[in-house]
Amino acid sequence: MRLIIKNNYKECAKWTADYIAGKIHSAAPTPEKPFVIGLPTGSTPLGVYERLIELNRKGLISFQNVITFNMDEYVGLDENHPQSYHYFMWQNFFSKIDIKKENVHILDGTTEDLQKECENYEKMIKEAGGIDLFLGGCGNDGHIAFNEPGSSLTSYTRMKTLTEDTIKANARFFDGDCTKVPKTALTVGIGTITDAKEVLIMMTGLAKADALQHAVEESVSQMWPVTILQMHKSALIITDDECTDKLRVGTVKYFKGIESKITDSFESIFSNK
Secondary structure (H helix, E strand, O other): OEEEEOOOOOHHHHHHHHHHHHHHHHOOOOOOOOOOEEEEOOOOHHHHHHHHHHHOOOOOOOOOOOOEEEEEEEOOOOOOOOOOOOHHHHOHHHHHOOOOOOHHOOOOOOOOOOHHHHHHHHHHHHHHOOOEEEEEEEOOOOOOOOEEEHHHHHOEEEEEEOOHHHHHHHHHHHOOHHOOOOOOOEEHHHHHHHHHOOOEEEOHHEEEEEEEEHHHHHHOOOEEEEHHHHHHHEEEEEEEHHHHHHHHHHHHHHHHHHHHHOOOOOOHHOOOO
């Protein structure tokens, strides 16, 4: 596991976007061999999307041959609902880049057969050649996508009942009213995420400090789903100084020392653009 520690969220978002752009650039995707990426919603990736939009508008990166699979969607919200993840992604990202509409995949929480929708989603991922890079955020309790504490670490796309903590956290998007937040959602599983060739998780702010400490220093546990990253062959966490508050001083020094000696190939391409 790599742990990248930056000063603040803005630096984390820029580094993450440039890293993703570098991966796409290096892959040189074609219609026959596209680059496949998993994407999250919520406040965490907004800075990343803004930077990727900027790079796209400057002509430094193209999404013409990129296929996307989003992590999750609320059950019962159609794609035009302002709080649906369909709406979020098109408003904040897809409508502002050169991606082809047919290359965008988001779970449909309004379909009659939700089980079949989940099975078809996994099938489409396999048909696309698997996910090259899965970008994600992490909840205060260590959940990834809607894989709440206690979720199977080998789970795949399915319907999940949301915890009270998640409902309360997401109420800010529903006028602060918990009763307006859907109680269930469709979500990729932890197995779906870890099947990706590479996983990149963003965790910033003091509220995520406990989750980061478990992810890096504690043992793998279904009660802290993010800890599964320890078992992945190519996992990376990008975080800020504030979020490292619960880590041992030696742990922070160790990862900062390692990363100070690494220069990623994308940094010479995008970092000063």
